[in-house]
Amino acid sequence: KAGVTQTPRYLIKTRGQQVTLSCSPISGHRSVSWYQQTPGQGLQFLFEYFSETQRNKGNFPGRFSGRQFSNSRSEMNVSTLELGDSALYLCASTQGGREINTEAFFGQGTRLTVV
Amino acid sequence: AQTVTQSQPEMSVQEAETVTLSCTYDTSESDYYLFWYKQPPSRQMILVIRQEAYKQQNATENRFSVNFQKAAKSFSLKISDSQLGDAAMYFCARPTSYGKLTFGQGTILTVHP
Numbered sequence: 006k007a008g009v010t011q012t013p014r015y016l017i018k019t020r021g022q023q024v025t026l027s028c029s030p031i032s033g034h035r036s037v038s039w040y041q042q043t044p045g046q047g048l049q050f051l052f053e054y055f056s057e058t059q060r061n062k063g064n065f066p067g068r069f070s071g072r073q074f075s076n077s078r079s080e081m082n083v084s085t086l087e088l089g090d091s092a093l094y095l096c097a098s099t100q101g102g103r104e105i106n107t108e109a110f111f112g113q114g115t116r117l118t119v120v
Numbered sequence: 121a122q123t124v125t126q127s128q129p130e131m132s133v134q135e136a137e138t139v140t141l142s143c144t145y146d147t148s149e150s151d152y153y154l155f156w157y158k159q160p161p162s163r164q165m166i167l168v169i170r171q172e173a174y175k176q177q178n179a180t181e182n183r184f185s186v187n188f189q190k191a192a193k194s195f196s197l198k199i200s201d202s203q204l205g206d207a208a209m210y211f212c213a214r215p216t217s218y219g220k221l222t223f224g225q226g227t228i229l230t231v232h233p
Binding site for chain 1: 153155162164165166170172211215218220221225226
């Protein structure tokens with residue numbers, strides 16, 4: 006069974022631009038979550054999508070948005086990029102459902118650098 | 121507060137020796153899961169071990185085992201017979217809401233040959 010796939014692996018963008026990251030979950034998994042990882046703030050939860058609906062979100066500004074497609078693939082978009090958005094963005098998938106106590110499987114991440 | 125705390129920013133161990141990484145957490149729930157994840161330089165977060173709070177027995181996966189103290193809200197990871205490939209950042213984590221894992225700050229483990 007293929008794992009969680011994130012594309013692209015690396016991105017360099019200029020301040021003010023926007024960026025879209027993609028995540029394909031494990032086959033059969035319906036929940037996709039996104040995290041931002043930085044040396045200063047550690048791992049912070051951005052949002053979670055389940056069955057094409059945002060079910061949970063963290064404390065990030067509206068510049069951070071996402072969506073999920075009918076095949077459970079998810080995209081995350083960051084508009085008007087700031088230098089502070091430079092980070093490793095991780096995607097995780099779980100089977101989803103009403104149970105929160107499930108194992109999450111992570112992709113290799115997208116390293117975003119804003120210059 | 122749904123916090124997870126790792127008080128050891130860095131640890132080191134000699135190859136073949138044993139090391140224990142500490143984690144404490146806060147919860148008012150009685151049934152929950154706890155995880156240890158490993159993040160090597162390749163950056164992919166890999167699940168090392170899982171503990172279900174309602175189980176009395178400490179989880180074990182090969183050289184990895186946990187010491188789960190529910191009353192103390194403590195969840196430490198013991199790595200026996202350490203190998204060079206164990207060098208990584210280790211995170212303690214707990215699911216706290218839909219799709220959300222709350223992570224500790226991480227512990228960088230160095231393994232010396």
